[in-house]
Amino acid sequence: MPIEMKQVNFLYQAGTPMEVHVLTDVNLKIEKGEFIGIIGHTGSGKSTLIQHLNGLLRASSGQVLMDGEDIFADGYDRRKLRGRVGLVFQYPEHQLFETDVLTDVCFGPKNQGFSKEEAEKKARAALDMVGLPESFYQRSPFELSGGQKRRVAIAGVLAMEPDYLILDEPTAGLDPGGRDEILGVLKDLHKKQGIAVILVSHSMEDVAQTVERIIVVQNGHIAYDAPPREVFRHYKELESYGLSAPQVTYIAHALREKGIPVDPDVTTVEEAKQSILHALSGKGGSVC
Amino acid sequence: MLKEMTLGQYYPVDSFLHGLDPRTKLASTMLYIISLFLANDFRGYLLAFLFLILCVKASNVPAKYILKGMKPILFLMMLTVVLNLFLTGGEPVLFRWYFIRITAPGARLAVFMALRLIFLITGSSLMTYTTTPTALTDGMEKGLGFLRVFRVPVHEIAMMMSIALRFIPILAEEADKIQKAQMARGANFEEGGVIARAKAMVPILVPLFISAFRRATDLAMAMEARCYHGGEGRTKMFPLKYHRCDYIAYAFVFLYMAIIIVLCFVK
Structure with a gap:
């Protein structure tokens, strides 16, 4: 049950002098259960891209298919689609509006037509998934910390029980602790619930250690669509896009230039450590 | 939803009108509005129309864009026309059907009202199409600066x-x-x-x-x-200054006003 984008183009303010061609011929296929990172520089079109996946933006030309059905066809139930493809916007805590946490999370399932009891059950399950204990349920969402608010907002989308969860910059503006919390929650969701997670970010470090596949968006085009280690091989091109590979990639390449045969495709600190230790022992400890 | 509203939104192109001092445009718009209420026959409205066409041409804003911006006020215009058309009394009666009647003064008033509204809105939105909001408030601050004598907090x-x-x-x-x-x-x-x-x-x-x-x-x-403390002693990065094109524009507007006034009193 994949989501597919076929030759999608999107023009912003078409027909005025402010017209901008945001997406150009985007082709993409996302399978259920994947863990994807979408990276691109600010203004590269990545936020526009993801809003096509749940029908919030309408492609100027091209098709978006959900399980083979055109989501922009007349009579297609796009509200139901939004329950299946959950989208968490940037700074999602800005969309909270209810007087207490539990009611706010209930908003999604209630819109789907569930009764109060069922909605509450789903809300509790969602809050549990993001790791917020029951003591939070009756508190006002506005008195929570930034990381907690964000978890409430993510739970608000999770309560609709989506098959796909798309998050636009979910770690923006959080301290390292809050960032790790959110990334941990996402990993869990993918592993335990089998939800396909699509993570939009411009931080390579976030993406490198979590996702299985990276889509690089540049100027409304898809520049790369491959597993992390393959994408990071192009670290020089990534730099010209205003992006960067993880720091360990640079270290690995620098070490190779010095003649130490480390694996240049390492993407995480752990892999780098193993590779460096291996290379050093292979040299018989002649270095240091 | 809100983004689709073109009425009054700055239209970024280069033109004679875009280059004018905001004060010139503000004053001209005021005078134009006054002229619309002075005009009371077809000659006056024709002149107002021609002047407007000239301005639209000089603004480089496509007519299609301006017309699209009129859509939100279409209902208001229809209402005015209908009310004037059916509720104005007088002689001679042109058309009668049960209690509905249309009189010659009613028809005349309805047409004039519609024209007046269209010209008024096009004229004033032409100002905002060609002037950025910042320039507009700058112009107001400088143009109305004399009010400070009466303790009006103009800058604020x-x-x-x-x-x-x-x-x-x-x-x-x-x-x-x-x-x-x-x-x-x-x-x-x-x-x-x-x-x-x-x-x-x-x-x-x-x-x-x-x-x-x-x-x-x-x-x-x-x-x-940044130590903001109101307008006292505050200088501008781009002080407003009249240029040659402003004087030309003023000359045009005054000429137009003169003709309108003459037309208004000379039958």
Whole structure:
């Protein structure tokens, strides 16, 4: 049950002098259960891209298919689609509006037509998934910390029980602790619930250690669509896009230039450590 | 939704009108509006129309764009025309059907009212199409500076206006974003009766108000941090200055006004 984008183009303010061609011929296929990172520089079109996946933006030309059905066809139930493809916007805590946490999370399932009891059950399950204990349920969402608010907002989308969860910059503006919390929650969701997670970010470090596949968006085009280690091989091109590979990639390449045969495709600190230790022992400890 | 409103939104091109001093445009627009209320026969309206066409040509804003911007006020115009057409008394009666009657003065008034409204709105929106909000408030501040003698806080009013204007697109964008976020959570803004729709606005309005207050306090803090203390002794980065084209524009406008006044009194 994949989501597919076929030759999608999107023009912003078409027909005025402010017209901008945001997406150009985007082709993409996302399978259920994947863990994807979408990276691109600010203004590269990545936020526009993801809003096509749940029908919030309408492609100027091209098709978006959900399980083979055109989501922009007349009579297609796009509200139901939004329950299946959950989208968490940037700074999602800005969309909270209810007087207490539990009611706010209930908003999604209630819109789907569930009764109060069922909605509450789903809300509790969602809050549990993001790791917020029951003591939070009756508190006002506005008195929570930034990381907690964000978890409430993510739970608000999770309560609709989506098959796909798309998050636009979910770690923006959080301290390292809050960032790790959110990334941990996402990993869990993918592993335990089998939800396909699509993570939009411009931080390579976030993406490198979590996702299985990276889509690089540049100027409304898809520049790369491959597993992390393959994408990071192009670290020089990534730099010209205003992006960067993880720091360990640079270290690995620098070490190779010095003649130490480390694996240049390492993407995480752990892999780098193993590779460096291996290379050093292979040299018989002649270095240091 | 809000982004589609073209009425009054700055249109970024280069033209004679775009290059004018905002004070020139403000004064000219005022005079043009006065002229519309002075004109009382077809000759006057024809002249007003020709002057408007000239201005549109000199503004480089496509006529299609201007017409599209008129759409929101179409209903108001229709209402005015219908009311004037049917409710004006007098002789001779042109048409009668049961209680409905159309008189010659009624028809005349309806046509003039419609023309007046169209010219008025096109004329004044032409000013905002060709002037950025910042330039507009700058122009107002300088142009109305003489009011300071009467203890009117001109600078403060202008500053408030420019902040308000600056915040309109920001809040519109924010509202759009919040609406999308709530739509992603299954909110429905398109169906249901009046009450259901009004209720559906709550999830947009609450976050929007919160964000407006947050932005306001942030802005106040930022202004404090830069030692803002009102208009006294404050200098401008781009002081307003009249150029040759402004004098040409003024000459044109005064000539037009003179003819309108003459037409108004000479039958």
